[in-house]
Amino acid sequence: MRISVFFKRALQDIRNNRFLHVITVGTIGLVLLIWATFIIIFANVNYLVGSWQEDIRIVAYVVKGVDQERIDLLQKQLRGFYGVNEVVFVSADEALLRLRSQMRHQGGVLDGLRENPLPASFEISLNPFFHDQKSINGLVDRIRELKDIPDAQYGQAWLNRFLVFLSFFKMAGFILGGLLLFIAIFIISNTIKLTLYAKREELEIMQLVGATKLFIKIPFYIQGLLQGLLGGLVSLGILYVLFSVFVSRISLTELPLTYFHVRFLSKDLMAMVVVLGMLVGWFGSCLSLKKFLKV
């Protein structure tokens, strides 16, 4: 019974103070829009960078002159290693062909060869979860111990740099995200403080006629949650419009879209934005009410 009274009071107040509530919802919506824009960019770049990870490959060279049976066996063995996703055999002839095409203009160099000096190899791609340096090093070591595999390697220097960049990028993302969250809470609680400032007399009067603090606060909590909810939906709406415009614009450029496929927020992230809005709205109300409810 009590809770319905609080809801009624919360909604009545929204009706009576439309201006204040519209402004608050607007501010929450805009702040969340910044947040959601950040998230959408972060998520997409993360996805793009993640797709680069798939290029991590270990190359295991095979000694000359092993027969097909042995190759099949090795391939089976390699497939059995933990973390290995796919194993492709590249014959010596194929290797030479590839080298020639890579060298393009300088390919003529290879015409002078008497015999193919390149070794055959296995190209080993890894499971997505198996992308930290330690695991990769361990795997390489184990592969090297196999008979008939004199050497295995991966682009160590390149990979190192890439992985550092990745952790750096994620760190920057989390710092920025945290900073934005912090700013969001501040701006929103500032806004709510101003609306309460405009209502400070009302708060005083309620206390004077015998309202307990909880009685005064609960409708504000409800409003904070509602405003956060609305603000979240508003921000997602605006973001979606902006996103659509943006996507239709970049499909006009010559950017290879198949490679760089921009995606909207996942359902989970959308829910997160809304929940975040509600939390921030509620938390902002808590922070501000403290200031205006004196003994």
Added chain:
Amino acid sequence: MRISVFFKRALQDIRNNRFLHVITVGTIGLVLLIWATFIIIFANVNYLVGSWQEDIRIVAYVVKGVDQERIDLLQKQLRGFYGVNEVVFVSADEALLRLRSQMRHQGGVLDGLRENPLPASFEISLNPFFHDQKSINGLVDRIRELKDIPDAQYGQAWLNRFLVFLSFFKMAGFILGGLLLFIAIFIISNTIKLTLYAKREELEIMQLVGATKLFIKIPFYIQGLLQGLLGGLVSLGILYVLFSVFVSRISLTELPLTYFHVRFLSKDLMAMVVVLGMLVGWFGSCLSLKKFLKV
């Protein structure tokens, strides 16, 4: 004489309504902090990407058997072309050496060569302003017309993609920057609207005792500018602290800092943030006053 009265009123009002002004300055500061953070990231990435541009090189191949005199002449000619920055001669022997080191593991391939099949070449780097595709294509065409230069090329596919990415990145930056500016104006004018809402009686009273609209507005304009100024300084202060912390953190990681040298905002950009704050504060006041000054 008049303007000093308005300044006096503006400052008196700030003294009398500290709470409202602190909140407004805080909000402006935080919004600008988001903006400045965006700018600092954009500027740094832009700088990083810009340094990649320096890698754009045209390679001009030279026919076999030309003598040193001819080479010096060609080099001089090439240096004379508009847009050319530096021209380095790479002899055929040097080219083979480079190729060998590039091929690393497969370098053994080259041992079987009877004679060096590679041509000598000039590596031509370009002026920074000379980085659009059309200019480069034009330059390449002109180089190709030179005698003894059978071909000139540059990494067309790679460069195309890079330049598209660059323009895409800049577009995204400007869109985001614009969006943020728009949001900043909205949030700040929302905040100012709320402070004026709290002062709506005062505004009414002033009109009732015969104040003209301009008389009422000017102190608010002054305040808007002051708040923007303070907010801008606050945001730069916070940003500087965050930046210092961030830089000291990344210098602890193994990231190649010499390559990726993070920089704070330039003086111009700092000035821009402050001026932007003042403009937004003033503009926010303008927008909001309209609402609360009725006839």
Added chain:
Amino acid sequence: MIRTFHVYKSYGARNALEDISLHIQKGEFIFVHGPSGAGKTTLLKLLYLGERATKGQILIDGVNLQRITSKRLPFLRRKIGVVFQDFKLIDTQTVFQNIALPLEVTAHDKKYIRKKVSYVLRMVGLENRTNSFPPYLSGGEQQRIAIARAVVNEPMILLADEPTGNLDAGSSQIVLNLLRQLHIRGATVLIATHDRELVSQSNDRVIFLNKGRIKKMKIDD
């Protein structure tokens, strides 16, 4: 019901009340009279704990106001109805919502609230203003709404600060009758006023305040 012992109230260097000792019985009907700035409003403020006394003790219904916890304060205030000199109506709530407030904080049910509010509105002659907002009422109408809110939960103690300052003679009489009725039903009523006429009309006890001190306590002037 109300006892004060050597109560002082000062705002900075300014003494609004000095050495106030009072004993008001349960069920009394009493006036606090004095010129502008005498300290009438300040005295009432101390009684409903709008301000705390600088010195001295105040007992209301056996509760020592200097020692009351902020948790129990709302419950004390529910026993006290106050007509504020500046009305203190909530501008953004309707007349109905304003008057219903003291009943809502004590969780009465909807039907009872509606009945009670329309009853007191009829008593002050403003039943046709139920859904107006206070800024759209005349000064006297606002004052009557403030009175209606103060009496709607039939408080044990009623503090009325200048309750007829904005009312013509006729309306004043109606309001006084309303307060008398409350008094008859057992409430202690304390009216602060500068209006000599109002005070001299009645046979009730009058406390004369001047410059923050009690001058005399009799019923003539």
Added chain:
Amino acid sequence: MIRTFHVYKSYGARNALEDISLHIQKGEFIFVHGPSGAGKTTLLKLLYLGERATKGQILIDGVNLQRITSKRLPFLRRKIGVVFQDFKLIDTQTVFQNIALPLEVTAHDKKYIRKKVSYVLRMVGLENRTNSFPPYLSGGEQQRIAIARAVVNEPMILLADEPTGNLDAGSSQIVLNLLRQLHIRGATVLIATHDRELVSQSNDRVIFLNKGRIKKMKIDD
């Protein structure tokens, strides 16, 4: 000075004023009297253009209020001093700043303003409250500040709405004398009040309002 022709003012379905035709001469001292809700405040609002009449014409000092542009409005208002029933003081400005406002809008110099403000503050007996803020003043003190602000720029027309509602007899007399002084120096003074005593004390013209209509215009009751 003030003429109204068949003026009506309605708020939605409610008629606050009906068919008001008045002619007030320059230099008159006149009362508007009537019970709560009669329309006194509404009449004053129409005169200082706090509201616009629904029907009819109003002329002030030859200016037709129905036709005045928003650009010229501030200049008309500077000729009219108003004591508002709810005071309309700026809570966040000091007493000095409040009273100085009508002088500042007309760009008087600092020294003149300081002299003038302290003069009127002395007149209403509140010279020691110069730097207080209105919420820290008693009801009667606030009212006197409102009166001081209305007279400080010696307006041609003074509209006073219930100027003694919060004042004791002594202060009321002081305030009335102040208004009389202004009148003697040539101002047209119009006082709205529900106070029968105030009206019956004087020999001036009285307009009786009731339910938005003029009942009679003579000097007895």
